[in-house]
Amino acid sequence: MRSHLYRFLKWPEVRQAAQERAVILIPVAAIEQHGYHLPVDMDNLAVEYVTEEAARRSDGLILVMPPVHYGFNEHNMGFPGTINIREQVFMDFCYDIGHSLTRQGFDRIVYVNAHGSNQMLCNLAARRLVNTTAALAAALPHWNLSKKVVDRIRESEFPGGMAHACEFETSIYLYLKPELVETDKMAAETPSKLSKFMYSDLFGDSPVHFVNRYSRVARSGVEGDPFKATAEKGEQIVEAEIDNLIEFARNFRDLPDLPDVDFNYQKNV
Numbered sequence: 089m090r091s092h093l094y095r096f097l098k099w100p101e102v103r104q105a106a107q108e109r110a111v112i113l114i115p116v117a118a119i120e121q122h123g124y125h126l127p128v129d130m131d132n133l134a135v136e137y138v139t140e141e142a143a144r145r146s147d148g149l150i151l152v153m154p155p156v157h158y159g160f161n162e163h164n165m166g167f168p169g170t171i172n173i174r175e176q177v178f179m180d181f182c183y184d185i186g187h188s189l190t191r192q193g194f195d196r197i198v199y200v201n202a203h204g205s206n207q208m209l210c211n212l213a214a215r216r217l218v219n220t221t222a223a224l225a226a227a228l229p230h231w232n233l234s235k236k237v238v239d240r241i242r243e244s245e246f247p248g249g250m251a252h253a254c255e256f257e258t259s260i261y262l263y264l265k266p267e268l269v270e271t272d273k274m275a276a277e278t279p280s281k282l283s284k285f286m287y288s289d290l291f292g293d294s295p296v297h298f299v300n301r302y303s304r305v306a307r308s309g310v311e312g313d314p315f316k317a318t319a320e321k322g323e324q325i326v327e328a329e330i331d332n333l334i335e336f337a338r339n340f341r342d343l344p345d346l347p348d349v350d351f352n353y354q355k356n357v
């Protein structure tokens with residue numbers, strides 16, 4: 089059985105996976121401060137686990153790429169631990185990975201992102217692939233796949249309670265690697281919650297998009313309430329995301345490949 093991890097394949101196996109129309113997942117994350125209590129690899133840990141487990145359980149449907157470990161993070165450079173990749177470089181890098189895959193014949197490519205500020209750039213990389221190749225490409229933040237579960241288990245306030253190193257992310261870390269979470273150092277803050285027009289929450293955008301330089305407003309680096317986190321919640325979140333990712337991949341692969349039509353010059357359509 090071929091590995092579900094791209095990095096372990098030999099080139100004839102990659103060619104075979106492309107011929108079988110495997111759906112490619114490109115996990116995208118960040119190395120970024122996550123408060124006093126979580127390691128800087130929070131986003132990598134979550135998205136790597138969810139994508140790799142989805143691929144492992146997908147029976148060859150999904151092939152997962154090695155993660156893009158670093159993200160677009162200038163707003164967070166006031167905190168030690170954060171690495172920033174400039175937005176244009178990051179977007180080009182993500183696009184080039186997808187573009188290389190289309191040249192091998194893969195035609196379904198999905199950026200699965202774990203860092204909020206990457207999302208608009210992953211969306212654009214996917215759009216650029218659709219606009220410049222015959223492949224279909226899409227992008228999503230992994231938390232969108234656990235909305236239903238989160239609606240049920242969430243205890244922190246909305247909006248503001250689930251944004252960064254919060255109930256959501258801390259629950260995932262407590263489930264996957266509890267030995268690295270320093271629960272005695274947790275802090276709760278909502279520094280981006282400015283008004284009904286401007287706030288930050290993974291489960292609902294504020295009407296106005298505004299991201300200040302983080303160290304101007306934040307102290308601990310947390311946005312939300314990690315005190316509400318449990319490993320049990322983390323398990324439910326992660327399992328829902330894995331199930332939904334497999335279902336989406338099937339759905340995405342089954343989309344029809346429609347021909348381009350240019351209505352500008354055609355007379356009879």
Ligand SMILES: [Zn+2]
Binds near residue numbers: 130131202203252257
């Ligand atoms: Zn994070």
